[in-house]
Amino acid sequence: MSRRVLVKVDGRELELSNLDKVLYPEAGFTKGEIIDYYTRIAPVLLPHLRDRALTRIRYPNGVAAKGFFEKNAPEGTPDWVHLERLPAPGSSKGRAMIDYVICDDLPTLVWLANLAALELHTPQWRVGATGPDLLVVDLDPGPPAGIRECCAVALLMRERLAADGIDAYPKTSGKKGMQLACPISGEQPADEVSAYARRIAQELERAEPGLIVSRMTRSLRPGKVFIDWSQNNAAKTTVTPYSLRAQPTPTVSAPLRWAEVESGKVVPATLTAAAVLTRVDTYGDLMGALCEPGPRVPT
Structure with a gap:
């Protein structure tokens, strides 16, 4: 060549x-x-x-x-x-x-x-917007916790966000964890969105202290899933759906079906470029709703 x-x-x-x-x-x-x-x-x-x-x-x-x-x-x-x-x-x-x-x-x-x-x-905002149009939380497992524990936390987070009228869409990070992305109005400043995400993470930590941690202290994370609410800071970015990751094999930050999350059998290492292309042929864009505005977050 x-x-x-x-x-x-x-x-x-x-x-x-x-x-x-x-x-x-x-x-x-x-x-x-x-x-x-x-x-x-x-x-x-x-x-x-x-x-x-x-x-x-x-x-x-x-x-x-x-x-x-x-x-x-x-x-x-x-x-x-x-x-x-x-x-x-x-x-x-x-x-x-x-x-x-x-x-x-x-x-x-x-x-x-x-x-x-x-x-x-x-970033969670578009150029020229007044605020973020996505709420994102990163689910980071502390070994020996892994993707199965991330799936369990994702389900709890989905239920809690739904109570406020907010839809969540799951994807793998392309590495060891998961992320949830939620379409929101884009009409609120990043600090309001970040404060809401932090409040929900703290609430879930109180409900499931053996599974969830919302504080950034690394010594608290082993065996738990850290809900990183800080992804909503205005200076933060998140890996884009369908992006490749720099892992030993060409894994992808792959959108998931909630049925897969409910099974707890997600295997991020199998979600490679070839596999994700096949999934898109089958399911289309599982995160297409992120491209449309959603509701305001409660303050």
Whole structure:
């Protein structure tokens, strides 16, 4: 295979390079296969990326080597890529500014994949919005707790959120845990959403102290599931549904059916790029509702 290939994607000319380079050594998964995955998953992935400032984690030397976070648009970014200049998270407005990539079309997604941007992370808010339109909680198991315990906590969280009229949608993190995402109004500031998520996590911890912890102290986590409500901080991002993860094999942050969660038999390691493409053919986008506004959170 030639080292560089010129292709046209939706009318945009792109130069792809090193397509036969193995970026997942344990699986023999190449950059060409990564680009193929992102091209085929694009119809369900792009709606979750659209209008969101994108943070990438790039692995140009493969997942066995050190990767790096990238928020600013890199040197050589094509002039047709949508950029938005926004304040850096945590900075005073108008001080440190970042030119964020907004991945709202297939050519941009292919361009990013060619840069070995394996992981795609987005905030809970859209560019120009007054507040977050997603509430997200991360369920992080402390060994010996694992995915089965995460499933149990996800069910408790679903029931509690439903009592406030909020729908929750589960996915794997692509690593050891799970995440729940909930569409909300986008009309409230991040601190209100974060305070609500924290309040629910604390309530569930009081109800199930042997299973759940809401405090960040690591010494409290062994054998329990940490409900990380802080994902709703305005400076935080969460791995996007259908993004690859930098694991030994090309696992995906995969949307789940609630029936799978109820069974407790979710195996994140089996939810690889190939498996997730098959799931989308079968189920469509299980998290499609996240692209529509939801209710306000109680204050």
